[in-house]
Structures are given as structure tokens and as C-alpha cells.
């Protein structure tokens with residue numbers, strides 16, 4: 519009986535693999551047909567363009583271990599089905615990309631097909647980069663080749679069966695890989711389209727802000743509508759989710775990691791600001807904000823009125839542990855980034871990022887050296903839940919019911 523089951527599974531996988539492969543070959547024919555030029559008109563040498571585009575695409579965040587060689591790979595991605603390591607992108611001929619042809623590089627970045635026909639896992643966001651123009655990918659190649667070659671063999675992946683089978687990836691591609699190249703919306707102006715290219719082809723904002731299905735693919739029809747990534751809530755950044763943001767506030771947030779009355783960029787968003795959106799030109803940040811907010815930014819819903827019980831456990835803990843920095847009325851005691859009223863984190867009914875902040879702390883690297891300390895050890899799960907309930911009720915105007923279990927779940931292994 520078990521053998522029969524196994525045989526059926528193997529046959530099913532073979533059929534699926536075959537169909538996927540046939541479809542992939544169809545797709546393969548599309549690979550080189552994406553436009554050579556994208557909507558980003560850039561000046562300077564190819565290497566300078568490549569440096570800018572690599573920043574806009576945030577390649578470094580996944581391909582550099584903090585403190586390790588630049589672009590030497592080895593960053594670990596802990597997925598539900600095992601651990602995957604990013605590749606060495608330096609020009610080292612043995613452990614990196616030395617000797618790769620233009621087509622090999624373009625196909626790896628945009629179609630997830632590496633040298634020798636090896637299928638890449640979608641942890642390398644090729645379904646997003648499929649939208650990149652060929653010449654933009656080649657400029658990144660030229661930039662990477664200009665950097666020092668680093669000899670670094672990345673660890674072998676530890677994935678469970680069947681996820682360890684790269685041969686199954688063509689199926690995923692057949693189902694989820696969008697056509698290559700960027701399609702401008704003729705109904706929108708140049709600035710909006712340029713922003714769309716920055717957000718969706720280069721900036722891969724959707725890799726965190728779009729929810730995924732069970733196959734780890736971005737859910738169609740839910741682009742940028744908010745998702746939980748590495749235990750952090752990446753908020754809804756559609757025009758609806760960004761109601762209440764002005765273009766100026768959004769540009770400031772993307773430039774510095776903080777916007778007055780909206781809050782800070784902590785967790786995984788901190789690196790996005792540091793390596794990607796904070797590196798863009800002022801004009802490009804403007805187009806990105808234009809795309810995200812749409813042509814007419816929406817006004818906020820009604821303002822929030824705090825109504826937490828002043829005698830609750832959370833209120834007492836807040837007065838003792840938090841008010842020293844945040845002030846009793848949470849205006850931030852002179853530090854703008856420590857102002858809680860209006861912050862997205864306290865207006866999220868799940869309290870995801872408030873609970874995470876209590877565990878991880880934060881210093882977005884802004885105007886002062888003042889940081890949000892780590893409270894995981896000094897306080898019990900119940901106390902952190904009580905604190906989160908208090909700030910959500912008092913400055914988010916919510917009626918939250920976070921429990922010790924919610925607080926415990928925010929402490930990642």
C-alpha cells in the first residue's frame with residue numbers, strides 16, 4: 519500500500535514536472551523578448567547606472583552577510599521547508615559569477631534559470647525582476663564585475679523533500695512566473711509609470727507587502743495589500759492602506775525611515791530604507807510616492823481617541839517603563855520618532871509590530887541616537903501583552919485583546 523502510494527506520487531510528480539517543463543520551454547522563448555530599455559532614463563557610465571539599479575533592486579540585502587564580503591552571498595533564508603543560502607555574486611571564477619555570459623546572468627536574474635540550466639528558488643525574487651529591462655540587468659552585471667572578487671563557498675541548502683527537488687521548479691514557473699519586461703500603463707503619466715517600475719520591477723516591495731499563497735507565490739489581485747514577513751507586519755501600502763499619508767510624508771519615510779505622525783521603519787523595512795529607497799534620487803522617490811499614493815492621495819479616516827483603562831496593568835507598566843522616553847501622553851518627549859500617537863504600529867489591531875518592537879527594540883538610525891530598548895527578558899509574555907493592549911487602546915483607539923500567547927509568538931527562535 520505504501521509502495522503504491524509512493525509510486526503514484528512519483529508518477530504524479532513526473533507528469534507535473536513534464537507539463538511544467540513544456541510550459542517552461544514556452545516561457546523560455548519569451549525570456550529575451552523583454553524590452554531592452556526600461557522607463558528609468560539614467561545618465562553616467564554603465565557601471566554607475568548598475569550601482570544605482572542594484573541599490574534600487576536591493577540586491578545587496580540578500581547577497582551580503584553583515585560583516586561579510588560585499589555580494590559574497592551566504593545569507594540564510596529560513597523557510598517553512600528548510601534553509602536556503604544566497605549565491606556569491608562577485609567575479610570569483612570558482613565560487614562566484616566569473617565567466618558568466620550576459621544571457622546566463624539575465625536568465626538567472628529575470629527567469630530563475632542559472633548557468634547550466636539550474637533552476638533557482640523563488641527566494642531570489644525573479645518573478646519580480648522579470649519586469650526589469652535587459653539593459654538594466656546588464657548594467658548591474660557590469661557593476662558587480664567592477665567590485666573585488668571574493669572567494670566564498672556558500673553553505674549547501676538544507677531543504678526537506680520534495681522542496682529539495684529543483685526539477686519541480688519549472689512547474690512553479692509555469693504557474694506563477696509573469697511575462698518578462700515592464701508594461702507601462704498608457705492611461706498614466708511618465709512619473710507614475712517610472713514609480714511603478716521602481717516599486718514592482720526593481721524594488722520588489724511586493725515580496726514583503728503582498729500576501730503569499732501556499733506555494734509561496736504572491737497572491738494575484740492582492741498586490742501590496744499587506745502581509746506578515748519574518749514575524750513583522752508589512753502594512754497595506756495600496757492607496758487605501760496609505761490613506762492619510764501626504765506625498766511629502768511618504769517621501770520622508772522612504773528617505774529617512776521615519777515620518778512624523780506615521781512612525782518608524784523598523785524590522786525588515788529598516789534595510790529597505792538604508793540600501794534601497796534611501797539611496798534613490800529625490801526625483802525617483804517622488805515618482806515612487808506618486809505611484810503608491812495614486813494621482814490623488816486619500817484623506818485619513820476619523821482621528822483616533824484613546825480610551826484605555828488608566829488603572830490597568832498595562833497603564834501602570836507604561837508609566838514605569840515607557841513614559842520616561844515616550845512621555846505619559848506619548849508625544850515622545852522631544853524625540854519625534856518616539857511619538858506614538860498616529861503611528862501605524864499602534865493602529866494595527868493585531869499589534870504585530872508593537873509586540874515585535876518589545877522583543878527586538880529598534881533604532882532606525884534617524885535624527886537622534888535614542889533607541890527603543892529590548893524588553894523581551896525583563897517582562898513576561900503577559901506583561902508584554904498588557905503593554906501592547908494599552909498602547910493600542912490609548913493611541914490607536916482600538917479595543918485589542920492580545921494574549922500571552924500572542925506575545926510569546928512574537929519571540930522568534
Ligand code: HEC
Nearest residue numbers: 575576577580603604605626627632637638639641642643
Ligand atoms: C530577497 C532576497 C534576494 C534578493 C533581493 C536578490 N537575490 Fe539573488 N538570490 C537569492 C537567493 C536565495 C539565491 C539562491 C537561490 C537558489 O539557490 O536557488 C539567489 C541567486 C542569485 C543568482 C544565481 C547565482 C548562481 O550561482 O546560481 C544570481 C545571478 C542572483 N541571485 C542575482 C541577483 C541580483 C543581480 C539581484 C538584484 C537585482 C538579486 N540577486 C537580488 C536571493 C535574493
Ligand code: HEC
Nearest residue numbers: 721723726750751752753782783784785786787790862871
Ligand atoms: C524585506 C521586507 C520589505 C520590503 C522588501 C519592503 N518593505 Fe516596506 N515594510 C516592511 C515592514 C516589516 C514594514 C513595517 C515597519 C515598521 O512597522 O516598523 C514596512 C513598512 C512600510 C511602510 C510604512 C507603512 C505604514 O503604514 O506605516 C511603507 C510606506 C513601506 N513599507 C513602503 C515600502 C516600499 C515602497 C517598498 C519597496 C521599495 C518596501 N516597502 C519594501 C517590509 C518590507
Ligand code: HEC
Nearest residue numbers: 781782839840843855856861863872880881882888889890
Ligand atoms: C530608552 C527610551 C525608550 C524606552 C524606555 C521605551 N521606548 Fe519605545 N521607542 C523609543 C524610541 C527612540 C523609538 C523610535 C525607535 C526608532 O527610531 O527606531 C521607540 C519606538 C517605539 C514604538 C514604535 C513607534 C512607531 O513609530 O511605530 C513603540 C510601539 C514603542 N516604542 C513602545 C514602547 C513601550 C510599550 C515601551 C515600554 C515598555 C517603550 N517603548 C519604552 C524609545 C524608548
